[in-house]
Amino acid sequence: HLPLTNVRKIDFSSSHGKLPILKEGNLAVGIPIAEGCDGGCSFCISRIARGRLRSFSEEEIIESTRMMVEKGAREIRLTALDTGSYGQDRSSTLPDLLDKVTEVPGEFKIRIGMMEPENAHSIMDRLLETMRSDKVYKFLHIPFQSGDPLILRKMGRQYKIEKFIEAVEKFRKIYPDGMLSTDVIVGFPHETLDGLRATVKVVRTVRPEILNITKYSARPGTAAYSWKTPPNNQTAQWSQIMSEIHKEISEESMKRFVGRRMDVTLMEEGKNGTFIGRDANYHPVVVRKGKIGDKRNVSILGSSSFYLIAN
Ligand code: SF4
Numbered sequence: 104h105l106p107l108t109n110v111r112k113i114d115f116s117s118s119h120g121k122l123p124i125l126k127e128g129n130l131a132v133g134i135p136i137a138e139g140c141d142g143g144c145s146f147c148i149s150r151i152a153r154g155r156l157r158s159f160s161e162e163e164i165i166e167s168t169r170m171m172v173e174k175g176a177r178e179i180r181l182t183a184l185d186t187g188s189y190g191q192d193r194s195s196t197l198p199d200l201l202d203k204v205t206e207v208p209g210e211f212k213i214r215i216g217m218m219e220p221e222n223a224h225s226i227m228d229r230l231l232e233t234m235r236s237d238k239v240y241k242f243l244h245i246p247f248q249s250g251d252p253l254i255l256r257k258m259g260r261q262y263k264i265e266k267f268i269e270a271v272e273k274f275r276k277i278y279p280d281g282m283l284s285t286d287v288i289v290g291f292p293h294e295t296l297d298g299l300r301a302t303v304k305v306v307r308t309v310r311p312e313i314l315n316i317t318k319y320s321a322r323p324g325t326a327a328y329s330w331k332t333p334p335n336n337q338t339a340q341w342s343q344i345m346s347e348i349h350k351e352i353s354e355e356s357m358k359r360f361v362g363r364r365m366d367v368t369l370m371e372e373g374k375n376g377t378f379i380g381r382d383a384n385y386h387p388v389v390v391r392k393g394k395i396g397d398k399r400n401v402s403i404l405g406s407s408s409f410y411l412i413a414n
Contacts, residue, residue, distance in 0.1 A: 129370070129371055130175065130176060130177040130178055130368075130370050130371070130395065130396060131176065131177070131178035131179075131180060131214075131370060131371075132171045132176040132178070132179060132180065133180040133182045133216075134164060134167045134168060134171065134179055134180065134181055134182065135159065135182050135183060136158065136159055136164050136181050136182065136183050136186060136189050136197075136200065136216075137156060137157060137158040137159060137183040137184070137185075137186070137188070137189050138153055138154070138156075138157045138159075138183070138184075139153045139154040139155045139156045139157050139184065140153070140155075140156055140184040140185050140188070140219075141155055141156045141188065141191070142184075142185065142219060142259070142260075142261070143259045143261070144258055144259045144260060145257065145258055145259040145325060145326040145327040146258060146259075146288070146291070146319070146321075146322065146325055146326075146327045147322075147325060148322040148324060148325055149184055150184070151324055151325065153184065155192075156185075156188055156191060156192050157192065158188075158189050158190050158191070158192050158193050158195065160193070161195060161199070161200055161203055164181070164200060164204065165203055165204055165207060168204050168207045168211075169207050169209075172207060172208075172209035172210075172211050173209070175396075176211060177210065177211050177212065177368055177370065177396065178211065178212055178213075178214060178370060178381070179204070179211055179212070179213050179214070180213075180214045180216060181200075181201075181204070181213060181214070181215055181216050182216040183216055183217075184217075185217065185218055185219040185222060186215055186216045186217065186218045187218030187219055187221075187222030187223045187225075187226055188218075188219065188222045196226055196229065197215070197218075197226055197230060198226055198229040198230050198232070198233040201213065201215070201230075201233040201234075201236075201239060202233055204238075205233075205236040205238040205239065211238065212237075212238055212239065212240050212368075212381075212383075213238055213239045213240065214240050214242055214385065215230075215234075215239070215240070215242065215243065215244070216244065217244040217245070217246055217284075217286075218243070218244070218245055219245075219246070219260075219262075220245055220246075220247055220260075220262045220266060220267040220270065221261050221262035221266065223243070223245045223267075223270050224262065224266040224267070224269065224270040227270045227273050227274070228273070231273060231274065231277050231278075234277075234278070237383070240282075240381070240383065240384065240385040241278040241280065241281035241282065241383060241384045241385070242281060242282045242283075242284070242384060242385035243271075243274055243281070243282075243283055243284070244283075244284040244285070244313075245267065245270065245271070245283070245284075245285055246285055246286030246287075246315070247264065247267045247285050247286070247287065247305060247309075248260060248286060248287055248288050249287065249288065249291065249294070249298065249301070249302050250264055250298075250301035250302035250303070250304055250305035250306075251294070251295075251297070251298035251299075251301040251302060252264065252301075253293070253298065254291055254293065254294055254298050257291065257292065257293055257327070257330075258288075258291065258327075259326070264301075264305060267305070267309075268305065268308055268309060271283060271309045278384070280359075280360075280384050281384050282312045282313065282384050282385050282386060283309060283310075283311045283312055283313070284311060284312065284313035284314075284315070285306075285309065285311045285313070285314060285315070286314070286315040286316075286317065287302055287306070287314065287315075287316055287317070287345065288317050288318075288319050289302075289316060289317070289318055289319065289338055289341045289342045289345060290318050290319040290332060290333050290335075290337070290338030290341065290342070291319045291327075291332075292319075292327060292330035292331055292332050292333075293330070293331075294333060299341050299344075299345075302345070303344075303345065303348060306345070306348060306349060306352070307348070307352070310352050310356065311349070311352070311353075312353055312356050312357075312386075313353070313409075314345070314346075314349040314352075314353075316342050316345050316346055316349075318338050318339065318342050319332060319338065350408045353408045353409055354406070354407070354408040357386075357406035357407065357408065357409070357410070357411060358406050360386070360403045360406065360411055361403050361404070361405060361406050361411075362402075362403065363402075363403050364400060364401065364402050364403070365382045365383075365386075365388070365400070365401060365403065366382065366383065366398065366399070366400050366401075367380030367381060367382050367388045367390065367398070367399055367400075367401055367413070368380055368381055368396070368397070368398050368399075369390060369393050369394065369395050369396060369397045369398075369399065370395065371395065372395070373389050373390075376391075377389050377390065377391055378390045378391075378392075378393055378394075378395065378397075379410075380393075380399065380401070380413070382411075386410070386411055387409070387410040387411070388401065388403070388410065388411045388412075388413050389410055389411070389412045389413065390413045390414075391413075391414070399413075401413035401414055402414045
């Protein structure tokens with residue numbers, strides 16, 4: 104790494120009890136908007152550990168955002184176990200909250216954290232409207248976990264897979280260059296080869312730019328803990344297959360941008376003295392020169408499976 108110059112040290116420690124301290128040179132900060140979850144997923148320890156949904160007040164979140172932006176944050180990550188359920192316990196919604204957070208003065212972008220498909224589907228029309236603001240990345244993270252209806256039922260997921268696909272189609276229609284991140288669990292109890300095929304089919308349909316693949320492992324205290332799991336070597340193999348399928352999808356998606364120009368903000372150090380910038384759609388863009396915090400208009404010269412390469 105080249106020595107960094109002009110990087111302001113940002114100390115977030117005094118800001119708010121709930122917020123993390125960020126390392127020097129990193130301009131992104133996570134602001135929790137809620138704790139807990141009212142979902143009933145049979146594999147999930149988080150809902151047991153953290154209890155029912157408790158959304159923080161809009162005022163508290165807006166104030167945290169204002170403080171972070173004043174301290175130099177350029178990316179505000181609104182986080183929760185399920186951001187789509189925000190406000191269900193206090194007559195607000197995620198789009199209502201976003202409308203207000205985007206009014207905070209300053210130069211920053213908001214990254215919306217993960218949301219459960221049923222809740223994402225129910226707020227999608229309003230959410231997509233709110234996302235028109237320049238201050239919101241055209242980025243969604245909606246874990247769907249499995250494409251097999253039987254497995255979804257066993258997982259205790261409350262949606263039909265068609266709703267997830269419909270929500271993504273709406274997003275793609277309005278933001279064709281936007282980024283979708285999703286998660287799948289491979290090797291869940293009772294999963295069959297047909298079940299895996301169903302999940303692959305959904306991956307091929309929604310074509311996520313980011314796919315987080317988790318090999319299932321039982322957590323003590325969860326409903327699914329004692330259920331019989333498929334053999335480990337099969338799960339590892341299926342996970343590998345999924346990963347290879349996704350690599351192709353992501354590679355194709357990234358290639359579309361080669362030859363285009365885009366505005367990026369340099370957010371962090373990359374390898375070998377480079378910097379990682381983010382465009383309006385949250386694509387990671389490797390930039391050779393500059394300094395953290397710079398806004399650059401760059402040409403995309405190349406791409407890999409998971410990032411773009413600029414001049
Ligand atoms: S929606 Fe997420 S946090 Fe809530 S129970 Fe399911 S897996 Fe856990």
